[in-house]
Amino acid sequence: MNSYTEENYLKALYTLGNERGEVNVNDLSRKLEIKMPTVTSMMKKLAAKKLVYYESYKPLKLTEKGKREAALIIRKHRLTEMFLVENMGFGWEEVHPIAEQVEHIQSAAFFDKMDQLLGYPKVDPHGSPIPDRNGKVIWKEYQKLSSCKVGETVRLAAVINTSEDFLRFLNSREIHLGLKVKIKAIEQFDGTMKVSYAKRTDETISHVVSERLLVEKA
Amino acid sequence: MNSYTEENYLKALYTLGNERGEVNVNDLSRKLEIKMPTVTSMMKKLAAKKLVYYESYKPLKLTEKGKREAALIIRKHRLTEMFLVENMGFGWEEVHPIAEQVEHIQSAAFFDKMDQLLGYPKVDPHGSPIPDRNGKVIWKEYQKLSSCKVGETVRLAAVINTSEDFLRFLNSREIHLGLKVKIKAIEQFDGTMKVSYAKRTDETISHVVSERLLVEKA
DNA sequence: TTATTTTGTTAGACACGTCTAACTTTATAC
């Protein structure tokens, strides 16, 4: 079994790997807010457990075993987030810090029960895919809203940034997953979009925001 | 804030104190399965934090602060057990090891939400009282079934032993909280009771079992 | 292509929570 700490390194390694491809000691150090020498020594430890390929001065890489174990932690995290939202009435902006703790609970029955009560969801409240019991993830290919064209109508499928501030901002604009958005105009200069959705017929979405919204054809 | 480990010591100290009055280093050592010298050093640490009164060779005692903090952990434990049973469909025999982990989660909102969804329960699935937000406990005075007399009809209010084996045994006899039990006869020699309850009109309850069942007048 | 900056490693320290071995105090038994 892996320790609480080891689990956090695996998870960080996994998510950084998905975001950027290559992961360096420095990236991991910043993400976990843990100094580099500590990261280096943990990498050696995880390498000894065959969870990470580690060679001095080379980028870090999870082994298949490491990927699988990381995905299973993320599975627990995302099931928890979904449960908190769907079965406990939390907002999508509140669940991350709680799930961050719950994900370390060792009890297959606990998470299986959540899964069952939720009806075996495929995604979490932010649209991120929930890995299956074997750690396999089906990542649907979405488009950034920013890459869409005038006249298109799209459905919001996922958000990239899941910080509380960003989610609160979306709440304040009544933007939520599943929302149908019509693109009315795009300002060439800065990428600002004029859109309409629900009862809001004259909204503006900045490029910074449209870069963080993943959509599919409605 | 107290560490995970410190929380476990506080909780053990609290429950042992309720069960036996005086708590020795040795008791705590056995309960936690941690060697005595380790317990001694943790007691000094908790004493420094004003959570425990500690003097060499004297019985251990929680301070008011220590009691309060312990009760708040137990609150989280019991709310969790109740939530697992009432809102997630677990059996009362399954919830202890999960609650043992969940109780350490730091999130007032998480437990407040459980409390609210459960309708502010006063007891957990084993009939133990749930401390309030201030760590105050209202302990209702129940009687052991073993101390009841022939002819009495009582309602099962709580169980003393909450081991999985004992609870499974009760399940197999369809004995659950709230059950109305009529005492038909008591064998003087060994205290075995003849009882009837629900559709079971001719059941036997050994003294070992009736000592562990707490009842109130029906 | 050398100098400088950034990244990464090694070495050694430290806090936490655990242990064993040895010793002391208190309780129990005869």
Add this chain to the structure above:
DNA sequence: GTATAAAGTTAGACGTGTCTAACAAAATAA
């Protein structure tokens, strides 16, 4: 009321995960 047993403490070690200081390698800029 001493001898033995049980309980408790002290001392010193160890594993985990963290740090800082110093050095080494790789990347970047001049």
